[in-house]
Amino acid sequence: MGLADVISKKMAIVIGIRVPRTLKELDDIWNSLKGLDDKFDALTFSKITPSSIDPLASSVILLQRTPIEILYQLECKKKNKSAVMSEVLTLINVGIRSVVVSTGTFFQEEFDAGASVVSDVDVTELVRIMKTLERGKRDIFGQVVDFDGKLFVGLRVNPNNENLEPLLHSIKKFREVGADFIQLMPSLNINSIKRIAEFAKSQGLAVFSTVCLVPSIEHAESLSRRYPGFTPPPEFLEELKSGRADEANLSQISAMISEFKKIGMSGCIIDGAGCEDLLRKVITEV
């Protein structure tokens, strides 16, 4: 069942694992999650190192092994229009239908080294390209695309902002270009999450929230680079220091998920990229 169908019945659970660097690593991660496939509805790959196997290749390999629903993270960065179009065509041809479009992951050292940022399309335009393809059966070069399915496309929004007005304007624009949902990035600012979620829902968009697992202080630091503005609360960090990472994560994730249910989220992404052992424990318990 696709994510779009799942959310019509319940709050979907999506788990996030890291994009592997080797096929063996992919096997190891997948084997560690065996037997838990009834605990989640979809899987998403997150890039946590500058070099890894291509996320699309990882998704295809996994799909060949098991009929799993993939929420694919499609990045705009470092691709010109032709490369973006190829990726979109590959996605639909291998059967991936759920896509969250993002600017892309920036690794500080890579960015500082002056790696050039190719930005032929921004996130809004990329959603429009995908939705135009879905409706018009043509790619951006005007070539006919043999595709009859429905795409479930969303974009990321960062709730770690006091002034939400510019973000709400963007959300409206996302809807206008055909987006189906937004993915809220991890945040402890419940008021901000609520306000954005309410506005997005009023525009007809589904809302997915994100929580991330934090097994160590170092992991917390790397998360703040992947998810700008996200910092675990000091009492949580204290628990990590005193070796109670499992308990701290379980109680934090449980609390957030019950909050999300109250808000009426369509889905929750539990990002365990880089700490898949902890992810296994959490999804077993939660």
Added chain:
Amino acid sequence: MKPLDEIEKMIEPYEKIFLLGCNSCAAVCRTGGEEQIKEFYKKFSGKKKITGSIVAETPCDMRTLRADLRLVRKAVEESDAILVFACGVGVQTVAALTGKIVIPALNTLFSGQVERIGVYHELCKFCGDCMLYETVGICPIAICPVMSVNGPCEYVVDGKCTLLPGRECVWYLILDRAKSLGLLDLALRYRESRRYHGALSLKVKEE
């Protein structure tokens, strides 16, 4: 300015050097004006034979450069190479007009707004498709690190860009200014990314 050792390495094979500065942008930036040429002359006159020097009015302009080069024709002809203290356009214009080996003394970064000497801001990428009316005089292509043309990206925290720490998100600035000018609807329009003129479509403007 390029590091001195890099310049030294490039001029090493040549005995006789001619120095050519720029009295326009490079002079304003204090990288290619009279003072810098004199300084370089002092540093290298013992090591190399400097056949002559000139601070050309605008080395990027073929018309004025041609006239300036006439004044120093003999010294240029005598030289093995010309060390050019101008932007990449100037260096190429000197190469085209003299047929000589040219050595750039500067690393051209961008064409920018001058706040004060030493502080310059890159505000235009010369994309050839200006949207500054819609974005109320602030260019997201030049200023936003991800070149978002439709609104803030997910790297904004409390209105600040986290990819360029210390900078305000350009879209927060645009929407704020648009609101105060009563042009919010214009700024919020959907727009496609700019089609850059790449290496395969070099820009030539002819009447």
